[in-house]
Amino acid sequence: MLRRRRIEVPDVLLKPGRPRWREHLGPAVVILVGVLVVVLVGVAAMVSRSSGHADAGPVVGAVNDPTAEQVPIPLPSPSISTSPAPINAITIEQGAVPDTVDLSNEGTIDWVHWGEDGIYSLERDAKGGFAILEGTPSAPRQRHTLSPQRFTWTGGTPAAGNEGTTSGVRTCGAGNGFTLTAPATTEPSKLRLYLGVSGGQGLLKLKLTTGGLITGGETVTSRLVGAGSSLTTARYSISYRATRPGKISIEWITEKTSGSGCGGVALEAASLS
Secondary structure (H helix, E strand, O other): OOOOOOOOOOHHHHOOOOOOOHHHHHHHHHHHHHHHHHHHHHHHHHHHHHHHHHOOOOOOOOOOOOOOOOOOOOOOOOOOOOOOOOEOEEEEEEEOOOOEEEHHHHOOOEEEEEOOOOOOOEEEEOOOOOOOEEOOOOOOOEEEOOOOOEEEEOOEEOOOOEEEEOOEEEOOOOOOEEEEEEEEOOOOEEEEEEEEEEOEEEEEEEEEEEOOEEOOOOOEEEEEEEOOOOOEEEEEEEEEEOOOOEEEEEEEEEEEEOOOOOOEEEEEEEEEO
């Protein structure tokens, strides 16, 4: 007869007791230590970064007083403002003539000076390709040396250069004057005219044409008055641009005279760039 063997279970497993927290304490401590390590590493990184900024100087964008080396040197403003060249229109600006005008430096496309060697003499850029042209001369026409400013040039023809001349040509009587033309292209152009008047009033008229059609709207005009026998001068800076090749036409006419002398307009120089 077989005898059954009794299996004994320890009392600790049979008794319902309080949670055995000691068994979970070890893993909890390990997790807590890991979290603390991560936090301490982040704090150390922030402290290091803050310390680095403290030595890096001012933040970008901060306003500081400039040193002597940083203070910009002011540049002189031109006597004539440079307005953008309009399309199929003309912008004209009148200003004083500088004491000395270097035509070869100013006229990158072409330049012209009148009257150095005689009534009909014309000194021009040897490489300008005759871009600036004068119309048929009309009487009366005289040479003068009345300009209060001087004109210089190099690379010219027939006079290769000049260190400073006050010459030009002039006319007398209402209705008399000069006509000029210069090319108009799709690129912006700047034409500078050096004009004068004595004992009267001069009228400047400008118009832009392409293909024989007036494309600049109404003729642009400007007036210059010169009293007495001295020569009153001005520089006209003319900006223009066309939608297709054409030309700009200039008339510089004695509108009226004053006094009994030879009142009229004078023509000295022109440059195109």
